Structure formats: C-alpha cells, structure tokens
Amino acid sequence: MAALVGAYQEIFSYPFMVNAFRAGTVVAVVAGAIGWFVVLRRQSFTSHALAVVGFPGAAGAALLGISTAAGYFGFCIAAALVIAVVPRAAGASRGEESAVTGTVQAFALASGFLFSSLYRGFLSGISALLFGSFVGITGAQVTALLVVGAATLAVLAAIGRPLLFASLDPEVAAARTVPVRALSVVFLLLLGAAVAEAAQITGALLIFALLVAPPATAQLLTVRPGLGLLLSVTIAVAVTWAGLAFAYYVPYPTGFFITTLAFAAYVAARISHAVGERRAFAGGTV
Amino acid sequence: MLWSGVDLALRPGQFLAVLGPNGVGKTTLLNVILGLLPASGGTVRVLGKPPGVENHRVGYLPQRRSFDPSVRIRGIDLVRLGLDGDRWGVPLPGARFFSAAARRREAHVRDVIDLVGASEYADHPVGRISGGEQQRLLIAQALVRDPAVLLLDEPLEGLDLSSQASVTALLDRVCRERDIGVLMVTHDINPLLPHVDTVAYVAEGRIAAGTPAEIVTSETLSRLYGTRVDVLRADDGRLAVIGQQVNCGPGQECH
Numbered sequence: 001m002a003a004l005v006g007a008y009q010e011i012f013s014y015p016f017m018v019n020a021f022r023a024g025t026v027v028a029v030v031a032g033a034i035g036w037f038v039v040l041r042r043q044s045f046t047s048h049a050l051a052v053v054g055f056p057g058a059a060g061a062a063l064l065g066i067s068t069a070a071g072y073f074g075f076c077i078a079a080a081l082v083i084a085v086v087p088r089a090a091g092a093s094r095g096e097e098s099a100v101t102g103t104v105q106a107f108a109l110a111s112g113f114l115f116s117s118l119y120r121g122f123l124s125g126i127s128a129l130l131f132g133s134f135v136g137i138t139g140a141q142v143t144a145l146l147v148v149g150a151a152t153l154a155v156l157a158a159i160g161r162p163l164l165f166a167s168l169d170p171e172v173a174a175a176r177t178v179p180v181r182a183l184s185v186v187f188l189l190l191l192g193a194a195v196a197e198a199a200q201i202t203g204a205l206l207i208f209a210l211l212v213a214p215p216a217t218a219q220l221l222t223v224r225p226g227l228g229l230l231l232s233v234t235i236a237v238a239v240t241w242a243g244l245a246f247a248y249y250v251p252y253p254t255g256f257f258i259t260t261l262a263f264a265a266y267v268a269a270r271i272s273h274a275v276g277e278r279r280a281f282a283g284g285t286v
Numbered sequence: 287m288l289w290s291g292v293d294l295a296l297r298p299g300q301f302l303a304v305l306g307p308n309g310v311g312k313t314t315l316l317n318v319i320l321g322l323l324p325a326s327g328g329t330v331r332v333l334g335k336p337p338g339v340e341n342h343r344v345g346y347l348p349q350r351r352s353f354d355p356s357v358r359i360r361g362i363d364l365v366r367l368g369l370d371g372d373r374w375g376v377p378l379p380g381a382r383f384f385s386a387a388a389r390r391r392e393a394h395v396r397d398v399i400d401l402v403g404a405s406e407y408a409d410h411p412v413g414r415i416s417g418g419e420q421q422r423l424l425i426a427q428a429l430v431r432d433p434a435v436l437l438l439d440e441p442l443e444g445l446d447l448s449s450q451a452s453v454t455a456l457l458d459r460v461c462r463e464r465d466i467g468v469l470m471v472t473h474d475i476n477p478l479l480p481h482v483d484t485v486a487y488v489a490e491g492r493i494a495a496g497t498p499a500e501i502v503t504s505e506t507l508s509r510l511y512g513t514r515v516d517v518l519r520a521d522d523g524r525l526a527v528i529g530q531q532v533n534c535g536p537g538q539e540c541h
Contacts, residue, residue: 040359157376165371168359171348172427175320176372177341219358223411226379228358 011248020134022142024240027197030149031210032218032236033156034194036229037187039215041167045101046083046188047211050195052105053079055204058129059115068129069144072196080192084185112204132203132255134244145197152193159183164225201240206255210236213262220269235265294486294495296467298434301458303478304471306488312471313349316437319469320346333434345428345466349439353420357413361404361423364412366395368427395430402426402456418449422456429460436460438470442477450477457481475502479525502527 011017038047057075058068116126156163165173166180174180198207218231243258250257296302304312317323318330321338333340353359369391370377381388399408404422407415412423421441428436438457442450458481461468472478475485479498486495489511494501501507502525507515515529 158374160376161367161371161373165367168357168364169351169367169371169427171351172346172368173371174322175341175344175346175348176368177338178372223358223360223363225359225363226377 007245007249011245016135016137017244017248019137019139019142020244021241023137023145024134024201024244025237026142026145026149027201028210028214028236028240029233030152030194031198031207032214032233033153033229034190035211035215035236036218036232037156037163037167038191038211039219040164041187043191044208044212047191047195047207049083049101049105050076050079050192051199051204051207053108054196054199055129056108056112056115058199058204059112059119059126062125062129063115063119067141069141069196069200072199073148073193076196076199077189077192080188084188127253128203130203130205131253132201132206132258134201134247134254141200145200148193149197152190152197155186156190159186163187201254202258203255206259209255209259209262210240213259213266214239217262217266217269220266220273235262239265296435296469298467299462299465300484301461301468301482302470302484302486303475303482304469304486304488305473305475307473310488310490312473312488313439316346316439316469316471319437320344340434342431343434345431345433345436347424347428347436347438347441350421350441350443351424352417352444353413355411355413358411360409361412361415361420362395362399362408365399365408365423365427365430366391368430369395398426398430399423401429401460416449418445418453421445421449421453425453425456425460429464429466432464433466436466436468438468440472441470442472442474447477454478454481475527476525498525 012021035047038044054072054076057071059071061068061071061074112129113126116129119125162173162178163183165176166178166183170180194211195207198210202209214235215228215232217235218228221231222228239258239261242261243254246252246257247254294302294304304315306312314323318325319332319337320341321332321336325337330337332338333343377388378385382392396405399405402422402425404419404426407419408423412420415423425438425441428438436457441457442453445453454477457468457470460466470478470482475498478485479502482498484495485498485501486493487501487507487510492510494506494510502517504515504517507517507527507529511529513529515527518526518528520526
C-alpha cells in the first residue's frame with residue numbers, strides 16, 4: 001500500500017502527469033455514466049461509428065493548426081446530429097443503415113489517414129489519435145474536458161429517469177407522454193460529446209475501453225440502475241488511473257493498458273456471473 | 287377507413303373484449319383512444335375529455351413485449367417507471383431514508399406487485415423470468431397509477447394455456463375490485479368467455495357488440511364473418527368458438 005502511494009506521489013510530481021490524471025478522471029466519469037445507457041440501449045456500434053468519424057476531425061484540426069479536441073467535438077457531435085436526423089428521414093431499413101454506416105466509416109478513416117500523412121508534425125500523431133495518448137495534455141484542455149463533461153452529465157441527470165423509461169419500454173413511455181423521439185436525439189448528442197471526450201484519452205479506436213467495457217461489467221454485477229451507474233463510473237475511473245500509472249512506468253501505449261484492464265474486469269465479472277447463475281440454478285432460486 | 291358506424295362505451299368496472307382477426311384495426315383503436323393517432327371521423331371521449339388529455343389515468347399494456355435474457359433490469363424497476371418514469375431528473379439515492387413520500391411510493395409499488403401476485407420474482411432480472419411472469423409485472427406497471435381505464439393489446443398472446451387463464455382471472459378481479467374499466471383487444475375469445483361482460487366482434491368493417499350470450503352464437507358470428515362459425519357448449523356450460531379460416535381456438539393460428 002505504501003509502495004502504491006509512493007508510486008502515485010512520484011507520478012504526481014510531474015505536472016504533465018497531473019494533467020493526464022485530471023483529464024482521464026473527467027473522461028472516465030462521463031464515459032462510465034453515458035456508457036451505462038449505451039449498453040442498455042444497445043448503441044455500442046453507434047458510439048464506435050461516432051469515434052471513427054471523430055478521427056478525421058481531430059487529424060484535420062491538427063493539420064489546420066487548431067486543437068485536436070475541437071476537431072473531435074465538432075465532428076463527433078455533427079455526426080451524432082446526422083445519425084439522429086438522416087436515417088429515419090430517408091426511411092432506410094436496418095440493413096441499409098448499417099451499410100451506410102460502414103461506407104461512411106471507411107471514408108472517415110481514409111480521410112483521417114490522409115490528413116495525418118499531410119501533417120508531418122509528430123511521427124506518433126496518427127497512433128496517438130487512433131490508440132490514445134496522455135502526454136502533452138494542457139491545463140486548457142483539461143478545463144475544456146471538464147466544462148463539456150459537466151454539461152453532459154448535467155443534461156443526463158435532467159433526463160435520466162424518462163430516458164431510462166424510453167430506453168426500456170418506448171411504447172408505454174410514449175403513451176405516458178414521454179417525448180421518446182426527442183430523448184433519443186438528445187441522448188445521441190450526449191453520446192457524441194462523451195465519445196469525443198473518451199477518444200482524447202483512449203484514441204478513436206479504443207473508446208469501448210471506457211464507454212462499453214465498464215458499464216457492461218457493471219450490468220453483469222448488478223441489476224439496480226443507481227448502483228450500476230455508480231459501479232460503471234468507478235470501474236472506468238479505476239482502469240484509467242491504473243492504466244495511466246502503468247503507462248508511466250512501462251513504455252507501452254496507455255491505450256493498451258486501459259483497454260486490457262477494462263477487458264480483464266469484464267472477463268472476471270463474466271466468470272463470477274456465470275458461477276453465480278449456476279449456483280442459483282442448482283439452488284433452485286432462479 | 288377501417289371501421290364505420292361503431293358505437294362503443296366502457297363503464298367503470300366493465301370488462302370489454304374487442305375481438306377480430308389480425309389487421310382489422312384493433313391496435314389502431316387503442317392508439318386513437320390514447321390520442322397517439324387521430325380518429326378519421328366521429329367522436330372519442332376518454333374520461334370525459336378528448337383522447338390523450340387524461341392519459342395519466344389510463345393504464346396501457348401494448349402488444350406483447352418480451353425482454354430477452356440480456357436485459358439487466360429488475361421487474362420492480364419497470365413497475366416503478368410506470369409510476370414516475372415521466373418525471374424529469376433522477377431519483378435521489380437513499381431517498382427512502384429521509385423522505386416519507388418516497389417510502390409511500392415504494393410501499394405502493396410493492397402493493398401493486400402483491401396485487402398481481404408477482405412479489406416472488408419482482409427482484410429478479412426481468413429477462414430471466416417466464417413470459418407469463420413478465421406479463422404480470424407489466425400489468426402491475428399498467429396498474430401502478432391507479433388508472434380508471436385499462437387498455438390491453440393482445441395480453442394473452444404467446445402465453446401457455448394456464449398462464450392465459452390466470453392472467454384473465456387476474457384482470458377480471460382487478461376490474462371488479464378496483465372498479466376499473468378494462469378494454470382488452472384480442473383475437474381469441476375462448477379464455478375470456480367466463481370473465482367478460484361485453485364483447486365487440488369486428489370483421490370486414492362490420493361490428494357486433496353485446497353480452498357474450500347475445501353475440502357469441504353461431505348465427506351472429508357466421509353472419510359477421512361471412513363464413514360458417516360454430517359455437518359449442520360444453521357440459522358445464524362453457525362456450526367454445528370454432529371457426530373456419532377467420533376464427534381460432536387455442537393453439538390455432540388466426541388469420
């Protein structure tokens with residue numbers, strides 16, 4: 001324990017690491033909370049699509065000399081708006097929708113790759129955008145993450161209960177005059193913001209590490225909504241802190257550590273869930 | 287235009303079944319009553335107001351929703367959402383420790399779950415309980431606001447025969463004890479015959495409404511459907527409807 005405290009004391013003596021932990025904590029809290037609804041609403045692939053669209057946004061922003069954060073936020077939220085509005089307006093079928101998503105993702109990845117190649121500033125630029133990075137996070141970036149994160153969580157808290165109702169039981173919610181359609185649009189915008197935040201720590205391709213793995217783990221461990229949200233946020237923050245510490249001492253990418261830890265937590269929860277089910281079945285209580 | 291010349295009324299404590307083959311517009315009727323769709327003609331009054339205005343006093347059970355095993359939410363959470371799911375914000379954690387209103391709401395949710403006989407599995411994940419058990423919890427969800435009117439869309443579909451009988455008996459009991467007007471849309475009359483006061487048969491734009499004794503006869507149903515329909519009376523007085531093509535008994539597909 002003392003060694004662990006000592007390790008974190010050493011890490012926190014570097015301002016860039018302090019910023020990394022601040023940014024990571026904000027991002028993990030937002031991703032853990034929004035992600036709980038993502039898993040419940042089965043929108044994992046929507047969030048992945050948003051992150052992939054964010055990649056050319058960030059690469060393009062770097063090329064133009066503005067902050068990559070602005071690129072992520074702009075592109076992710078714009079993409080969320082497009083997803084919210086377009087498919088239903090066009091009356092597309094589900095299969096058509098996934099074909100559209102696939103085509104757009106391929107184009108987004110290719111554009112991002114082009115922008116990164118044109119921008120020769122950092123050799124590691126492209127892998128940082130795709131797989132995450134924690135060096136060079138400025139105080140201003142942390143503030144931006146905090147402001148957007150707080151706004152996202154405030155809106156989520158305001159719509160939380162009707163959103164849960166509309167996610168589980170849209171027909172009855174609609175009959176009770178819950179604005180189901182408007183809520184799904186608002187949630188997509190929140191998701192866009194959360195994805196843009198998470199992508200800045202885990203990279204565009206590894207956002208599931210914070211947005212899906214912790215809430216999926218939490219939902220295996222508990223069926224209570226409040227406790228599930230709390231667990232999801234706790235797991236996301238824990239894997240982020242541990243991942244950043246590992247990345248400080250071991251010269252492997254931070255995205256790898258965060259993802260691996262989140263994966264390990266999920267596998268452990270899965271196994272304990274399966275064991276619990278078997279025991280309950282043998283005991284005749286299910 | 288699906289139907290015309292239809293005049294139906296539902297009183298408190300009355301159990302009304304609307305019957306007819308699939309595609310005849312029974313679900314549309316419920317959507318009109320809920321104010322989700324406009325009526326193309328005529329007048330609809332729900333609890334003395336235009337449709338949609340008094341929806342907080344209308345319990346609604348849509349056509350069979352089932353929750354697959356991966357849905358990780360308890361039955362009691364679904365019932366509670368029926369009570370306060372349309373309120374903005376999030377419930378305060380631990381509200382029951384300092385708020386009497388929160389304790390009252392909690393007790394009310396438990397009471398309704400007791401009423402439908404679902405207490406045993408209300409705390410299990412809803413995806414892991416049987417279809418009949420899910421349906422009882424969903425009925426509790428529809429009842430939790432003490433509605434004056436209960437609308438049910440094919441509540442017996444996909445249930446086995448014993449669940450059909452017990453769910454129907456539950457609805458009958460709730461209807462009488464709480465003086466709720468129950469309107470059930472279905473395509474199979476047989477499980478309902480011992481319980482309903484009024485049946486309204488719809489077929490090909492025509493409708494016949496009255497007590498089961500008046501309507502559930504070979505002549506009326508055969509005339510309505512334009513094909514031969516037999517009504518059999520068992521030794522103990524129970525009726526069973528057997529039709530050709532248009533009607534259906536238990537276990538038969540209805541078209």
